[in-house]
Amino acid sequence: MKTSPLQPHFGTIVTADPGETVADIDHDTVVSLIKERGTVLFTGFGASREDFDSFTDTISEDYMDYKGGGYVRKSVGGGKGEGKALLSTRYDHGRKTQMTFGLPLHGEMYYIDGRPQALWFYCVKPADADGQTTACDGAEVYNRLGQKWKDLLHEKRLMFLRVYRDGEWQKIYQTEDSAEACKFAEGNGITVEFDEAEKTMRTKYLVSAVLPTKWGGHTAYINNLLTVYMQMQMGRGDTSTVWLEDGSPIPDELMEEVKRVQDELIVDLNWTAGDFAILDNSRALHGRRAFEDTDREVYLRMVRSVPF
Incomplete structure (x- = not known):
C-alpha cells in the first residue's frame, strides 16, 4: 500500500495496492498516523461494513452514542459498539429523508463535556456528485489567526445557549424523563433550567474555542462556533445561539478571518464505496460539501476514548 499526504503537515491517504484488503493494514501504523497527522483516509480497500466494524474494533472499543447531540441521527448498529454506529447525516424532527446542505467545519460535540476523542467514517455509497466529507487542521487554523483573536479566545470562552421545546429535548437526551435529561446535561458541564409548565429546557454551556490537542502538543482552534454563528446570521437563532461568555456578540471580523483561514486549509475526503477514515x-x-441525491450513505462511529 502507498501513503501520500493530504497536506504537508496534516492528513494522510493510505491507498491499497491491487489485491490488498483491510486485513493487510498494520495496526501500529494507523495509531502512529492518527497521532501525527490528525486525519487518515483509507481508500481502495473495498471494505465491507463487516470489515469496517472488525478493523475499527482492533483500534478502538469505547464507542458512544449521540445522546446530548445537536440533532437527531439514526443508529445502524454493528461491532463492539452495537447500536452506536450512526448515519453521519441529519434526520431532524421526524424527517424521512436526509438533509443535503453543506456543513461548515466544526469539531464534533464541542457543546458538551462528553465529546468523542476520535471519529471513524465509513462510506457505503458516495453521493452521485459532491457530498465529500471535508477536513481541516485546527492546529494550523490557530497558528494563522491574528494575535488579537488568539488573545480574545484565550481570555473569553464561548457560551452556547439552547432552548429545547417539549418534544425536542426528549429526542436529544433520549428519554421522556425530564429529571433524567437534566441529570445527564448537568453531568456534562451544562447548566440547565427546566420549565415544568411549558416542558421547556434551557441550557448554557461554556467552553474555550482553542484547546490543547490530545497528541502532538498543539493548540487547536476547534469548536462548534461557525455552525451556530451562521445559523444566527441567517435568522435561525431563536433556539440556538452562541456568544462570548460575558454575553457580548462574536465579532464579525473574527469570523471572517476564521472563514478565510479555513478556506485556505480545507481538504476534501473524496469518497468511493468501501473507503473509511x-x-x-x-x-x-x-x-x-452540499449534494443533491438523498442516497448518499456514510456511517460514523464516535470513540469516547482510545487506548493509546
Missing part, C-alpha cells in the same frame, strides 16, 4: 477530534475540524 479516522479523525482526531481534538485537532481535525470536519464538515461536508
